[in-house]
Amino acid sequence: MQIDPYGVWSDIQAIKKNSPLIHNITNYVVMEHTANSLLAIGASPVMAHALEEVADMTMLANSLVLNIGTLSPLWIQGMMLALKAANSKGIPVVFDPVGVGATPYRTQAAQSILNQNPVTVIRGNASEIVSLNENQVVSKGVDSLINSSDYQEQAKILAVKNECVVWMSGQTDVITDGHSSNLVHNGHPLMCKVTGMGCTATAITGAFLAINKNPLLGCTHAALLMGIAGEIAAEKCHGPGSFKLAFIDTLYTLTLDEIEGRLRVETL
Amino acid sequence: MQIDPYGVWSDIQAIKKNSPLIHNITNYVVMEHTANSLLAIGASPVMAHALEEVADMTMLANSLVLNIGTLSPLWIQGMMLALKAANSKGIPVVFDPVGVGATPYRTQAAQSILNQNPVTVIRGNASEIVSLNENQVVSKGVDSLINSSDYQEQAKILAVKNECVVWMSGQTDVITDGHSSNLVHNGHPLMCKVTGMGCTATAITGAFLAINKNPLLGCTHAALLMGIAGEIAAEKCHGPGSFKLAFIDTLYTLTLDEIEGRLRVETL
Amino acid sequence: MQIDPYGVWSDIQAIKKNSPLIHNITNYVVMEHTANSLLAIGASPVMAHALEEVADMTMLANSLVLNIGTLSPLWIQGMMLALKAANSKGIPVVFDPVGVGATPYRTQAAQSILNQNPVTVIRGNASEIVSLNENQVVSKGVDSLINSSDYQEQAKILAVKNECVVWMSGQTDVITDGHSSNLVHNGHPLMCKVTGMGCTATAITGAFLAINKNPLLGCTHAALLMGIAGEIAAEKCHGPGSFKLAFIDTLYTLTLDEIEGRLRVETL
Numbered sequence: 001m002q003i004d005p006y007g008v009w010s011d012i013q014a015i016k017k018n019s020p021l022i023h024n025i026t027n028y029v030v031m032e033h034t035a036n037s038l039l040a041i042g043a044s045p046v047m048a049h050a051l052e053e054v055a056d057m058t059m060l061a062n063s064l065v066l067n068i069g070t071l072s073p074l075w076i077q078g079m080m081l082a083l084k085a086a087n088s089k090g091i092p093v094v095f096d097p098v099g100v101g102a103t104p105y106r107t108q109a110a111q112s113i114l115n116q117n118p119v120t121v122i123r124g125n126a127s128e129i130v131s132l133n134e135n136q137v138v139s140k141g142v143d144s145l146i147n148s149s150d151y152q153e154q155a156k157i158l159a160v161k162n163e164c165v166v167w168m169s170g171q172t173d174v175i176t177d178g179h180s181s182n183l184v185h186n187g188h189p190l191m192c193k194v195t196g197m198g199c200t201a202t203a204i205t206g207a208f209l210a211i212n213k214n215p216l217l218g219c220t221h222a223a224l225l226m227g228i229a230g231e232i233a234a235e236k237c238h239g240p241g242s243f244k245l246a247f248i249d250t251l252y253t254l255t256l257d258e259i260e261g262r263l264r265v266e267t268l
Numbered sequence: 269m270q271i272d273p274y275g276v277w278s279d280i281q282a283i284k285k286n287s288p289l290i291h292n293i294t295n296y297v298v299m300e301h302t303a304n305s306l307l308a309i310g311a312s313p314v315m316a317h318a319l320e321e322v323a324d325m326t327m328l329a330n331s332l333v334l335n336i337g338t339l340s341p342l343w344i345q346g347m348m349l350a351l352k353a354a355n356s357k358g359i360p361v362v363f364d365p366v367g368v369g370a371t372p373y374r375t376q377a378a379q380s381i382l383n384q385n386p387v388t389v390i391r392g393n394a395s396e397i398v399s400l401n402e403n404q405v406v407s408k409g410v411d412s413l414i415n416s417s418d419y420q421e422q423a424k425i426l427a428v429k430n431e432c433v434v435w436m437s438g439q440t441d442v443i444t445d446g447h448s449s450n451l452v453h454n455g456h457p458l459m460c461k462v463t464g465m466g467c468t469a470t471a472i473t474g475a476f477l478a479i480n481k482n483p484l485l486g487c488t489h490a491a492l493l494m495g496i497a498g499e500i501a502a503e504k505c506h507g508p509g510s511f512k513l514a515f516i517d518t519l520y521t522l523t524l525d526e527i528e529g530r531l532r533v534e535t536l
Numbered sequence: 537m538q539i540d541p542y543g544v545w546s547d548i549q550a551i552k553k554n555s556p557l558i559h560n561i562t563n564y565v566v567m568e569h570t571a572n573s574l575l576a577i578g579a580s581p582v583m584a585h586a587l588e589e590v591a592d593m594t595m596l597a598n599s600l601v602l603n604i605g606t607l608s609p610l611w612i613q614g615m616m617l618a619l620k621a622a623n624s625k626g627i628p629v630v631f632d633p634v635g636v637g638a639t640p641y642r643t644q645a646a647q648s649i650l651n652q653n654p655v656t657v658i659r660g661n662a663s664e665i666v667s668l669n670e671n672q673v674v675s676k677g678v679d680s681l682i683n684s685s686d687y688q689e690q691a692k693i694l695a696v697k698n699e700c701v702v703w704m705s706g707q708t709d710v711i712t713d714g715h716s717s718n719l720v721h722n723g724h725p726l727m728c729k730v731t732g733m734g735c736t737a738t739a740i741t742g743a744f745l746a747i748n749k750n751p752l753l754g755c756t757h758a759a760l761l762m763g764i765a766g767e768i769a770a771e772k773c774h775g776p777g778s779f780k781l782a783f784i785d786t787l788y789t790l791t792l793d794e795i796e797g798r799l800r801v802e803t804l
Contacts, residue, residue, distance in 0.1 A: 029567045029583050031297045035463035040508050045463065046367065047297050050340040053373035060370060072586040072610075074340075099582065102596060105589035193788065195571035195581065240576050241784030248509030252461065299565045303731035308776050313731065314635065315565050318608040321641035328638060342608075516777030520729065 001180055001217065001267055005260040008221045011212050012254070016042035020062035020210035024203055025049050025079050027069025027098065030196030033244070034065075034203040040251035041225070043207040054078040055085035062210035064091055065203050066119075068109055069098040076109050083117045092120040092209035096202040100124070101131030114162060120215050122158060123167040123202045126151045133157050152181065165215040167205065169198055173223045175216060182220040185264035186227025188234040190243045197247075201226045220265065228262045229254060269448055269485065269535055273528040276489045279480050280522070284310035288330035288478035292471055293317050293347050295337025295366065298464030301512070302333075302471040308519035309493070311475040322346040323353035330478035332359055333471050334387075336377055337366040344377050351385045360388040360477035364470040368392070369399030382430060388483050390426060391435040391470045394419045401425050420449065433483040435473065437466055441491045443484060450488040453532035454495025456502040458511045465515075469494045488533065496530045497522060537716055537753065537803055541796040544757045547748050548790070552578035556598035556746035560739055561585050561615050563605025563634065566732030569780070570601075570739040576787035577761070579743040590614045591621035598746035600627055601739050602655075604645055605634040612645050619653045628656040628745035632738040636660065637667030650698060656751050658694060659703040659738045662687045669693050688717065701751045703741065705734055709759045711752060718756040721800035722763025724770040726779045733783075737762045756801065764798045765790060 021044045026034060031047055038045040048057040051074065058064050064086040066079045086093050097110040110132060114122075122132070133154055152174050159166040159178035168174040173184040191197045205222040212218030232254070233246035289312045294302060299315055306313040316325040319342065326332050332354040334347045354361050365378040378400060382390075390400070401422055423436040427446035436442040441452040459465045473490040480486030500522070501514035557580045562570060567583055574581040584593040587610065594600050600622040602615045622629050633646040646668060650658075658668070669690055688710050695702040695714035704710040709720040727733045741758040748754030768790070769782035 027583070028296050028564050029571055032300060032463060032568060035297055036508060036512070039461050039463060046370070047295070047338055048367070048371070048374075049338065050373065052341065053339075053371035056371035056373065070583055070585065071589075073588065099584070102582070103584070103589035103592035105586065105592070106584075193575050195568060195575060237785075239785030239788040240572060241781030241788075244572070244784075245509030245513060245781060248512075249505075249507030252507040252509075296564050300568060300731060303565055304776060304780070307729050307731060314638070315563070315606055316635070316639070316642075317606065318641065320609065321607075321639035324639035324641070513777030513781060516780075517773075517775030520775040520777075 003182060003220055003265045003267060005256060005263050007217065008224050008259050008263070009256045011208055011218065011221045012041065012225065014211040015207050018211055019044045020207055021046060021060060022063050022065060022203065022206040022210065023048065023058050023061035023082065024065040025054065025075065025082055026065060026067035026199060026203070029069060030199040033196045034200050036248050037200045037251055038203055038207060040248050041204065041207060049075055049078045051078055051081060054082045058082040058085040058091065059089060061091060063206040064093045065206040066093065066113065067096040067098055067199055067202055068106065069199060071106065071109055076113070079113055080116055083113065087117045092215065094121045094123060094202050094205045094209065095119040096199060097122065097124050097128050097132055098199070100128045107131060119162065119164050120209055121165045121167060121205055121219050122162065123169065123205060125169050125198065126154070129158055129166060129168045130154050156181070165219050167219050167223060169201060173227065175220045175223055177216045180216060181268040182216070183266040183268065184220065184223040184227055186224060186231060186262060188230045190234045190240055191230045193240040194244045224263055224265060228259055231262060232258060271450060271488055271533045271535060273524060273531050275485065276492050276527050276531070277524045279476055279486065279489045280309065280493065282479040283475050286479055287312045288475055289314060289328060290331055290333060290471065290474040290478065291316065291326050291329035291350065292333040293322065293343065293350055294333060294335035294467060294471070297337060298467040301464045302468050304516050305468045305519055306471055306475060308516045309472065309475060317343055317346045319346055319349060322350045326350040326353040326359065327357060329359060331474040332361045333474040334361065334381065335364040335366055335467055335470055336374065337467065339374065339377055344381070347381060348384055351381065355385045360483065362389045362391060362470050362473045362477065363387040364467060365390065365392050365396050365400060366467070368396045375399060387430065387432055388477055389433045389435060389473055389487050390430065391437065391473060393437050393466065394422070397426055397434060397436045398422050424449065433487050435487050435491060437469060441495065443488045443491055445484045448484060449536040450484070451534040451536065452488065452491040452495055454492060454499060454530060456498045458502045458508060459498045461508040462512050492527070492531055492533060496527055499530060500526060539718060539756055539801045539803060541792060541799050543753065544760050544795050544799070545792045547744055547754065547757045548577065548761065550747040551743050554747055555580045556743055557582060557596060558599055558601060558739065558742040558746065559584065559594050559597035559618065560601040561590065561611065561618055562601060562603035562735060562739070565605060566735040569732045570736050572784050573736045573787055574739055574743060576784050577740065577743060585611055585614045587614055587617060590618045594618040594621040594627065595625060597627060599742040600629045601742040602629065602649065603632040603634055603735055603738055604642065605735065607642065607645055612649070615649055616652055619649065623653045628751065630657045630659060630738050630741045630745065631655040632735060633658065633660050633664050633668055634735065636664045643667060655698065655700055656745055657701045657703060657741055657755050658698065659705065659741060661705050661734065662690070665694055665702060665704045666690050692717070701755050703755050703759060705737060709763065711756045711759055713752045716752060717804040718752070719802040719804065720756065720759040720763055722760060722767060722798060724766045726770045726776055727766045729776040730780045760799055760801060764795055767798060768794060
């Protein structure tokens with residue numbers, strides 16, 4: 001698999017051109033930031049969670065984003081209905097198991113979603129990925145306690161088990177289908193000082209899956225966009241407050257030249 | 269009807285002086301941005317949705333803002349109770365039928381709200397307005413698929429049907445009571461790249477209705493404020509991230525001179 | 537009690553070093569801003585409210601933040617379970633009675649929380665504090681109608697009644713355990729033009745309580761951090777939009793020198 005700046009750029013152009021509708025069932029904390037990130041790259045976000053309409057909305061969408069950050073029983077039921085609808089129509093699905101491992105309810109909810117119907121991509125930090133595999137690591141809130149490079153194997157195990165692509169975020173991002181893996185080295189520590197950057201990565205993955213038929217490639221392109229935009233924003237800002245808006249600005253203004261100058265990816 | 273900068277300015281000064289309390293039952297995505305926009309113009313926002321208090325809160329308010337963006341059954345029930353309370357006390361109401369036409373549940377919820385009690389203003393994009401009239405257009409998320417200038421007639425039909433003012437947003441904003449209409453040409457394309465600018469227009473309308481007894485005039489002033497602030501913010505920003513905050517800054521700092529220099533309105 | 541810049545600084549360093557986990561059950565409007573404020577000072581925020589996990593999450597946390605801004609019955613039940621869990625393990629609790637006095641339901645919910653289990657700190661504006669004492673003042677939304685300096689006595693009464701520390705926000709902040717009181721004179725009027733600055737003060741108090749065993753001192757340090765960061769941000773911004781992000785930036789970059797140059801506190 002060839003990962004190069006032109007492939008990333010081509011996907012970004014396709015998102016701008018087609019403006020795919022991304023149905024997000026996500027947490028309260030990050031809704032605005034993820035909606036603005038999707039708009040900035042040219043996608044069209046919609047948020048809807050009521051049992052009464054969630055399947056109908058998914059059927060209109062080009063991809064589905066599920067995020068359990070502020071889960072509750074009705075929202076999990078809504079996710080189940082949306083996931084079933086997405087599967088029935090072949091709509092790609094990204095799943096973000098926020099905070100899995102922190103509480104039994106959260107772990108159980110994530111497992112019941114994954115056991116019900118396949119997802120296209122799981123994106124989480126290392127402690128969340130390991131928790132999905134082993135059910136034994138307690139995460140410290142939504143932060144990763146584990147150095148992701150030590151845990152590449154765990155990402156592969158989860159990918160094989162769920163027959164999906166796994167994107168494990170960390171200092172190095174691991175994107176794998178269990179057989180091929182890409183390591184993305186772009187990014188900046190300030191990204192951990194703004195809430196919802198992981199959730200934003202998940203939402204943006206939804207946009208890439210909507211226009212790229214290869215989830216491993218689309219997911220890797222999304223990771224590169226996130227990491228490169230994060231680096232540029234970090235250079236322009238004065239702290240995490242101005243970082244957040246510089247990140248959105250950069251998603252909107254990013255050029256092929258900037259991608260070419262910064263892309264750092266390894267294919268294994 | 270005379271629309272001039274002094275009328276807009278006079279309403280803005282009245283909002284700053286009286287700091288009207290605006291009760292918002294709105295969607296999760298835009299709550300913070302609409303609250304900050306209301307604070308920036310000098311109004312006092314409150315958000316409350318529980319069935320147990322929603323009518324009591326409305327009775328304290330100077331206007332009520334209803335927005336179905338992330339609707340669910342309990343929230344719609346809350347909106348019904350608040351609307352009834354507002355009507356019982358003559359408190360003006362703005363209704364934003366976000367995404368109407370996208371799903372049957374959403375369309376049904378909007379219709380049941382409108383059938384129950386009168387509202388003062390309906391604000392939506394062209395596809396939402398047409399959906400309320402015809403129940404047949406499927407919107408692409410919350411984006412308008414229809415050029416609003418082609419659909420002025422639809423705004424008039426809805427205004428007559430509901431005996432209210434309709435503000436149809438788009439490149440040109442149409443504000444009509446079914447008989448007289450004002451066309452506002454201010455605004456900037458970046459406003460479509462930030463989530464919740466339509467919802468913010470709705471919330472700000474609530475503030476104008478609270479201090480201006482003429483809804484057609486108040487609504488037109490609100491549309492001019494939104495459009496002019498959007499133009500100024502677009503000139504100061506580097507993308508949609510910085511646009512969002514420049515917009516709030518501009519709402520706070522806008523001068524009569526800036527309004528005089530930019531106002532572009534037609535009265536039909 | 538000695539309040540000096542070194543004590544404030546020492547607490548800030550301890551938060552950065554220990555990165556305490558702060559469990560927030562708070563309102564929809566301010567979730568993102570409070571999470572970002574906690575991250576900016578080095579704490580680790582988590583938001584979870586489902587009855588099925590709320591106690592488990594609290595047991596993992598170093599402090600608990602309860603805020604009734606957009607309350608509803610299930611959320612209040614969740615707060616009750618979390619509070620009970622926190623008390624069982626000696627985890628400090630901050631309670632923000634947003635809008636108490638505005639509606640009977642809100643007042644009743646706040647009282648039932650306070651009657652159930654002790655809290656470490658109550659933080660509110662003067663009208664909220666007085667409402668908790670007297671049940672008779674109707675607040676204008678969440679804004680304070682009462683000059684806080686006239687109401688120091690009310691803060692003391694509430695502190696004695698609930699055997700806790702009370703932080704009454706206003707132009708002058710009063711922090712008292714009913715016997716000793718500290719008055720913080722730092723702050724800036726723009727802080728009232730951004731939603732959720734009070735809620736952010738509450739959340740940040742959670743971080744200070746997690747690392748400082750003396751709630752009166754920790755709370756006073758939190759008030760000084762808020763006020764000083766607010767002053768610095770006000771000097772850097774162009775309105776409430778840019779204020780909001782400058783405030784987060786300042787939380788992240790604040791130096792001991794800046795604290796020394798600005799701290800204005802009285803011990804009574």
